[in-house]
Amino acid sequence: MKRIVILISGRGSNMARLIEASLAGELGQAGIVAVLANRADAAGLRIAAAANIPTGVIEHRAYPRREDFDQALAATIDAHAPDLVVLAGFMRILTEGFVRHYEGRLVNIHPSLLPLFPGLDTHRRALAEGVRLHGCTVHFVTPLLDHGPIIAQAAVPVLDGDDEERLAARVLAEEHRVYPLAVRWFAEGRLTLAAGRVRVAGAQREEALIAPLLNGET
Numbered sequence: 001m002k003r004i005v006i007l008i009s010g011r012g013s014n015m016a017r018l019i020e021a022s023l024a025g026e027l028g029q030a031g032i033v034a035v036l037a038n039r040a041d042a043a044g045l046r047i048a049a050a051a052n053i054p055t056g057v058i059e060h061r062a063y064p065r066r067e068d069f070d071q072a073l074a075a076t077i078d079a080h081a082p083d084l085v086v087l088a089g090f091m092r093i094l095t096e097g098f099v100r101h102y103e104g105r106l107v108n109i110h111p112s113l114l115p116l117f118p119g120l121d122t123h124r125r126a127l128a129e130g131v132r133l134h135g136c137t138v139h140f141v142t143p144l145l146d147h148g149p150i151i152a153q154a155a156v157p158v159l160d161g162d163d164e165e166r167l168a169a170r171v172l173a174e175e176h177r178v179y180p181l182a183v184r185w186f187a188e189g190r191l192t193l194a195a196g197r198v199r200v201a202g203a204q205r206e207e208a209l210i211a212p213l214l215n216g217e218t
């Protein structure tokens, strides 16, 4: 079984979706062995605990230096001997040393079609730019913020009358579809990374381009 550690900072809806997918056998031979947060009030911790998944908190505020926090975090993560570390709304910038330590086994989901809109407020910025397509990206993490080889993306339309909330909800629904799929691919050993490109062995054609069904739902 591939061992997965998930890092969160907040509500943890992607984490919850991954737990659900794991229980439903949708992650292949992968199990979530721990959920860790950088703040004790991360709501997702309660969801994980309710699913009997070990949780832990490494308070970033207890570490004045980013390097020290990252070291403490890595020590806690490594105690769970993960094959894959999944960032799911983990709101800390990670040091290069941390990222290098988990090279090729650290993934993130970002609520935009990268490389557009790295950083915060992606939905507001997408609306301000008037883009017609928006979406989410699962990628391997590199030391650059919201950057790295792309594993999967899902696009959604930006509709007339959208506000941040409506657009965010449409993107989030896709995040919940794409992240379990990407984790499954990893767990099945189907991802190869060469020259900055991720290839997925044996992906079905319908999985090759992840895009929502346009059935009028928003």
Ligand code: GRF
Pocket: 008, 010, 011, 012, 013, 014, 015, 088, 089, 090, 109, 110, 111, 136, 172, 175
């Ligand atoms: C998601 O939009 C994710 O893409 C971003 O942070 C948000 C986390 O939401 N990195 P949740 O905690 O998974 O509900």
